Amino acid sequence: MSLLLLNSCDTNTIAGDLQSMQSERWPASQKVNFEFPKLDSIHPFNVYLNIRNTNAYPFSNIFLIAELEYPYGKIKVDTLEYKMANPDGTWLxxxxxSIKESKLTYLENFNFDEPGTYKLSISQAVRNNGDTQGVSQLEGITDVGFTIEKTTNK
Known part of the structure; x- marks a missing residue:
């Protein structure tokens, strides 16, 4: 597992990671797992999910399940829907x-108030209209990741 730590004068991004999907497909059974570095427990952060897709992605939105595991075992589970394309079909x-990256807001002004390592798992939960079963192989997804940014006080 790789973890990319970023520190730049031009950005508030302090951490991030990205995992590639084999054959540009995201199986419904595959969770993408990350660990967050130790972060300041006082300062709030914004956490984003990053999705890269190609023109082969067949939907205008995406449904994700994000599971955030706290160091002491508490787990926060969210089912999230994000818009991926405009009504005219152009990608956001x-x-x-042919590759677009979407930076999707996950947690805003979030405090990592428990000391230790946080873990994030992301899975896709896309379904075709009228189907009860999810899409088993979500085509057109090349990478899944996250970024953490310091909030700006204005």
């Missing part, structure tokens, strides 16, 4: 060419 997000 940034990037040039």
């Amino acid at each position: 997000g940034t990037g040039i060419g």
